[in-house]
Amino acid sequence: DVKVTQSSRYLVKRTGEKVFLECVQDMDHENMFWYRQDPGLGLRLIYFSYDVKMKEKGDIPEGYSVSREKKERFSLILESASTNQTSMYLCASRAWGAYGELFFGEGSRLTVL
Amino acid sequence: DQQVKQNSPSLSVQEGRISILNCDYTNSMFDYFLWYKKYPAEGPTFLISISSIKDKNEDGRFTVFLNKSAKHLSLHIVPSQPGDSAVYFCAASGGSNYKLTFGKGTLLTVNP
Numbered sequence: 001d002v003k004v005t006q007s008s009r010y011l012v013k014r015t016g017e018k019v020f021l022e023c024v025q026d027m028d029h030e031n032m033f034w035y036r037q038d039p040g041l042g043l044r045l046i047y048f049s050y051d052v053k054m055k056e057k058g059d060i061p062e063g064y065s066v067s068r069e070k071k072e073r074f075s076l077i078l079e080s081a082s083t084n085q086t087s088m089y090l091c092a093s094r095a096w097g098a099y100g101e102l103f104f105g106e107g108s109r110l111t112v113l
Numbered sequence: 114d115q116q117v118k119q120n121s122p123s124l125s126v127q128e129g130r131i132s133i134l135n136c137d138y139t140n141s142m143f144d145y146f147l148w149y150k151k152y153p154a155e156g157p158t159f160l161i162s163i164s165s166i167k168d169k170n171e172d173g174r175f176t177v178f179l180n181k182s183a184k185h186l187s188l189h190i191v192p193s194q195p196g197d198s199a200v201y202f203c204a205a206s207g208g209s210n211y212k213l214t215f216g217k218g219t220l221l222t223v224n225p
Contacts, residue, residue, distance in 0.1 A: 040122075040217060042119075042216055042217035043202060043218075044215075048212065090156055090157070099145050101159040101162060102159070104149075104156030104158070106154075106156050107155065107156050109154070
């Protein structure tokens with residue numbers, strides 16, 4: 001089974017803190033994604049990566065950056081957390097190409113005070 | 114600009130009956146569609162997919178129908194079970210676009 005592991009299920013941070021959300025997949029997938037889920041807004045794509053050291057902006061990249069130094073790991077970074085970044089963050093991976101299902105992690109619930 | 118629309122925020126059905134969840138899309142480049150189910154505090158799990166060369170795909174109790182001319186797809190769950198109660202997301206992608214675009218979701222409640 002594909003396993004996508006997000007490092008923290010629940011985090012509480014203060015405004016202005018730097019936040020790292022880590023994601024690791026064990027199926028040698030090329031594509032990795034970060035989404036956030038908010039009530040009434042569905043899943044919105046923040047960033048994705050289709051290869052090591054490659055990244056592309058999604059629909060809502062402002063306030064976020066990402067890092068993909070190794071194929072299995074994709075990190076989401078909030079340089080200076082703000083209260084409007086309180087959300088559920090979901091990491092996903094997919095094998096090579098533009099088709100096929102995404103496999104999601106359990107999610108990281110971030111609260112910024 | 115919402116390219117994938119799920120116009121019903123919620124749906125309630127009786128156990129044993131059919132659940133029909135609808136999804137509309139606007140981008141004519143989309144040619145691959147997926148449905149995901151999500152329980153609270155968990156990641157979405159894949160249910161079923163369909164490519165634009167087909168108009169129907171079945172997997173057990175789940176069937177997805179695609180009407181390309183109407184840019185509409187639907188997910189049928191028969192028979193519905195209380196364990197099906199979850200938020201259902203429709204998603205689409207196409208061409209060389211690696212992005213998977215999701216709708217806002219429909220909360221399905223199956224009453225015993």
